[in-house]
Amino acid sequence: MKSVILKTASTYLLPLLLLFSVFVLLRGHYLPGGGFIGGLVASIAFVLHAFANGLQNTRFMLRIHPGFLIPIGLSLALIAGIAPMLIDGSPFLTGLWFPNPIPVIGMIGSALFFDIGVFLVVIGVSLTIIFTISESA
Amino acid sequence: MTIYEFLYYIIMPILSLSGVLVFVRFVLGPSLSDRVIALDLLITIGIGIIAIYSIVNNMPTFLDIAMILALIAFLGTVAFSYYLEKRDKNE
Numbered sequence: 001m002k003s004v005i006l007k008t009a010s011t012y013l014l015p016l017l018l019l020f021s022v023f024v025l026l027r028g029h030y031l032p033g034g035g036f037i038g039g040l041v042a043s044i045a046f047v048l049h050a051f052a053n054g055l056q057n058t059r060f061m062l063r064i065h066p067g068f069l070i071p072i073g074l075s076l077a078l079i080a081g082i083a084p085m086l087i088d089g090s091p092f093l094t095g096l097w098f099p100n101p102i103p104v105i106g107m108i109g110s111a112l113f114f115d116i117g118v119f120l121v122v123i124g125v126s127l128t129i130i131f132t133i134s135e136s137a
Numbered sequence: 138m139t140i141y142e143f144l145y146y147i148i149m150p151i152l153s154l155s156g157v158l159v160f161v162r163f164v165l166g167p168s169l170s171d172r173v174i175a176l177d178l179l180i181t182i183g184i185g186i187i188a189i190y191s192i193v194n195n196m197p198t199f200l201d202i203a204m205i206l207a208l209i210a211f212l213g214t215v216a217f218s219y220y221l222e223k224r225d226k227n228e
Contacts, residue, residue, distance in 0.1 A: 006215065017208070024201070032198050041205060044212055051215055 003052070010052035017045035025119050026105060026112075035115035039122025046123075047130055055134060066127035073120030080113035144189050152189070156182045173217045180210035 021042035028034030050058040084094040097109035156179065163175035184203045191199035 020204075032201065037205065041208065044208055048212055048215070051212075051219055 006052045010049050014045050014049050017048075018042055021045070021119075025115060028115060029107070029111060035118030036122055038115075039119045040126065042119070043123050043126040043130070046127055050131070050134070055131065059131070062127075066124050066131065069120045069124030070128075073117040073122075073124065075117075076120065077114050077117030080110045080117060083110050083113075141193060144193060148189060149186075152182055152185050156186075169221065173214060173221070176217075177210055177214045180206060180213075184210075 021038040024033040024041060025035055025038035026033075028038065046058055046062070049061070081093045084090045084096050085092055087096065093110075093114075095109050095111050097107055101107050159175050159178045159182065163172055163179065166172040166175055184207055187199055187203040187206070191197060191203075
């Protein structure tokens, strides 16, 4: 689509939306948000870029095929689940927390890494689906 | 008249009435473009209702939901217009 307004807007919206998705991801433990909706916002950012600049440019900007994010995210979530079993022998998916909160990010625990895994899986799945559909259309 | 009475008795009826009117246009809409515009406007009215809800219940986190809804509505309108343009070229 040849629209100067949309192209310029997407250049500014892409980093802004990625920042917003990370904000939603980090807030998700006690307030509305989390890995799923954060991943959706991030994939919306890339889809908007693809609509404005063409699919080839977005694929070139991403460098890797978005499908590779799915195994990375799944293994990260699995590691976050197994870690408490290895460290102190508590059951699978028990929450492990560092005692002191870290500035900006807040409390860090295994739940955060599980959420990051969900985030990556959602980005990978939705971008793979949407890119495949818009290629064949 | 407090701000809450103003929101309940003036703004909410206006938004509800306009929602009904826009939905009538969405159902009748002679062309596909009218329906796309009506859908966009319906979501915008929904954003207004969410904003009022978050003010009345004093929950600022609901405004983020309105923001994500606005984002999805914008993307949907862009996608609809993209495929409308594509279809016009093919015919």
